Amino acid sequence: MKDHKPVVPGWFTTDDEDFRLLGTRCTACGTVFFPRQDTFCKNPACAGTEFEELKLSGRGTVWSYTNAGYRPPAPYVSDPDVEWVPFTIVAVQLAEEGMIVLGQAEPGITVDDLTVGAEVEIVPGVLYETEDQVFTTWKFKPTGASA
Amino acid sequence: MTREREVVVLGAGMHPWGKWGRNFVEYGITAAQAALADAGLDWRDIQYVAGADTIRNGYPGFVAGATFAQALGWTGARVSSSYAACASGSQAIANARANILAGLVDVALVVGADAAPKGFFAPVGGDRPDDPDWVRFHVLGATNPTYFGLYARRRIDLYGATVEDFAKVKVKNAKNGLHNPNARYKKAFTLEDVAASPVVADPLRLMDICATSDGAAAVVLCSKEFAAKRTTNPVRISAVSTVTPTFPSAVIEMPDIATDSSAAVQPNDLSFRASLAHAAYEEAGLGPEDLSLAEVYDLSTALELDWIEDLAICGRGEAEKLLRDGATEVTGRIPVNASGGLGSFGEAVPAQAIAQVCELTWQLRGQAGARQVANAKVGITANQGLFGHGSSIIVTR
Numbered sequence: 001m002k003d004h005k006p007v008v009p010g011w012f013t014t015d016d017e018d019f020r021l022l023g024t025r026c027t028a029c030g031t032v033f034f035p036r037q038d039t040f041c042k043n044p045a046c047a048g049t050e051f052e053e054l055k056l057s058g059r060g061t062v063w064s065y066t067n068a069g070y071r072p073p074a075p076y077v078s079d080p081d082v083e084w085v086p087f088t089i090v091a092v093q094l095a096e097e098g099m100i101v102l103g104q105a106e107p108g109i110t111v112d113d114l115t116v117g118a119e120v121e122i123v124p125g126v127l128y129e130t131e132d133q134v135f136t137t138w139k140f141k142p143t144g145a146s147a
Numbered sequence: 148m149t150r151e152r153e154v155v156v157l158g159a160g161m162h163p164w165g166k167w168g169r170n171f172v173e174y175g176i177t178a179a180q181a182a183l184a185d186a187g188l189d190w191r192d193i194q195y196v197a198g199a200d201t202i203r204n205g206y207p208g209f210v211a212g213a214t215f216a217q218a219l220g221w222t223g224a225r226v227s228s229s230y231a232a233c234a235s236g237s238q239a240i241a242n243a244r245a246n247i248l249a250g251l252v253d254v255a256l257v258v259g260a261d262a263a264p265k266g267f268f269a270p271v272g273g274d275r276p277d278d279p280d281w282v283r284f285h286v287l288g289a290t291n292p293t294y295f296g297l298y299a300r301r302r303i304d305l306y307g308a309t310v311e312d313f314a315k316v317k318v319k320n321a322k323n324g325l326h327n328p329n330a331r332y333k334k335a336f337t338l339e340d341v342a343a344s345p346v347v348a349d350p351l352r353l354m355d356i357c358a359t360s361d362g363a364a365a366v367v368l369c370s371k372e373f374a375a376k377r378t379t380n381p382v383r384i385s386a387v388s389t390v391t392p393t394f395p396s397a398v399i400e401m402p403d404i405a406t407d408s409s410a411a412v413q414p415n416d417l418s419f420r421a422s423l424a425h426a427a428y429e430e431a432g433l434g435p436e437d438l439s440l441a442e443v444y445d446l447s448t449a450l451e452l453d454w455i456e457d458l459a460i461c462g463r464g465e466a467e468k469l470l471r472d473g474a475t476e477v478t479g480r481i482p483v484n485a486s487g488g489l490g491s492f493g494e495a496v497p498a499q500a501i502a503q504v505c506e507l508t509w510q511l512r513g514q515a516g517a518r519q520v521a522n523a524k525v526g527i528t529a530n531q532g533l534f535g536h537g538s539s540i541i542v543t544r
């Protein structure tokens with residue numbers, strides 16, 4: 001079996017049971033960061049330098065969505081010999097964190113399956129594979145509920 | 148109006164947009180010479196050269212001001228080079244203006260030129276997980292049109308916009324571009340043409356999205372005293388806004404994969420794009436009701452509609468109505484992209500914001516030919532690029 005490796009280390013849990021994006025929170029002002037921030041706080045009114053890791057919400061609502069009708073250029077990894085199948089990209093609002101996070105939708109989910117305001121959950125997925133490794137990432141999957 | 152803070156656009160010039168296959172310096176020199184001729188000046192009269200950088204043409208592109216100065220012939224002029232993504236041209240204008248307003252120089256030349264690659268803009272090479280521009284391509288496959296698609300979809304789901312509205316923007320801008328000798332595409336398009344083009348980033352099709360182009364634009368800026376001896380009807384730059392976003396920025400913007408968090412601090416009422424225009428209005432002492440026309444950064448057709456609202460020309464969700472009513476046509480109440488916009492030009496990154504000012508200059512002088520906006524007195528530009536860069540410039544006469 002191929003070795004599984006996160007596409008970027010430290011950005012999400014490797015536990016498929018409770019899969020979450022991992023961010024950090026400034027202990028001084030409470031601002032949340034994803035991608036994680038570990039050295040300085042981007043709140044101009046805060047001089048915080050201490051950050052704690054936190055799991056971001058496992059569900060959010062669709063802020064918007066689109067797809068990739070054409071093969072994106074490198075450094076996106078795809079096999080140029082395989083016919084291009086558009087993937088869907090979703091911008092998801094996380095209420096508690098007060099932020100919007102982008103991600104690909106699960107394979108098979110098209111723009112017709114989505115609507116602004118619909119609920120999605122964050123699930124583990126595969127970005128691409130090489131001969132000996134599987135690079136994992138996060139994906140969004142509609143729950144069927146509208147928020 | 149804050150008249151004492153104005154500089155004059157004494158000359159404007161461009162090299163036509165297209166895919167010419169030549170060096171960006173050639174385009175820049177053509178535009179510079181056209182602007183100098185328009186100003187009635189010799190290159191040796193220029194005291195300050197502000198170049199807008201291109202990052203896709205090697206070292207000469209990173210030091211564009213010096214590259215153009217050397218190509219025109221070293222004269223000992225002061226020089227600067229600016230990179231600010233799509234707002235590079237505006238930052239070059241801002242540099243020249245600041246030097247003139249500070250009384251350090253009387254007259255400056257601003258030049259931006261690009262020779263662009265084909266297809267999507269991609270990040271520069273190498274594995275760089277700390278660079279958001281690399282991350283969004285590698286981890287998400289998120290190109291620039293991805294973001295335009297997200298914004299466009301929101302207009303449909305929130306405001307009831309249709310893909311036909313977006314196509315109408317293309318049809319309008321293509322019609323304007325027909326009359327612009329510097330535009331790349333001088334061809335009329337129909338709604339059916341747009342609908343027949345392939346989907347790039349749903350709901351946007353290929354003809355909704357601006358291409359990349361070669362091109363160059365230049366302006367000669369000077370103090371009012373310098374201009375007084377040379378023109379009786381000066382076109383003036385009354386505001387140059389190049390503000391950053393404010394924390395927390397709540398709209399997902401290129402190249403980020405997440406917004407700032409508003410868990411601790413509430414976002415500003417004004418979005419980043421709206422704040423660019425707001426700062427320009429404040430600086431000029433003018434408001435949207437004073438505008439004769441607007442040149443906005445229609446990287447996509449739908450984005451033109453966002454900009455109309457960001458400029459406070461109408462409320463949120465009302466731009467489609469203006470478009471459908473014909474208000475944004477050259478003959479309408481508030482013409483938008485009379486030049487033909489990026490839809491007719493394609494994007495030549497460091498030249499584009501300067502080209503917007505060229506168009507407003509010609510419009511305000513009454514020299515815009517068949518695309519002339521009647522009695523144009525006040526024009527605004529709006530532009531946004533990656534990494535919190537953007538600009539809005541107000542030109543008056």
Ligand SMILES: [Zn+2]
Nearest residue numbers: 026029041046
């Ligand atoms: Zn903080």
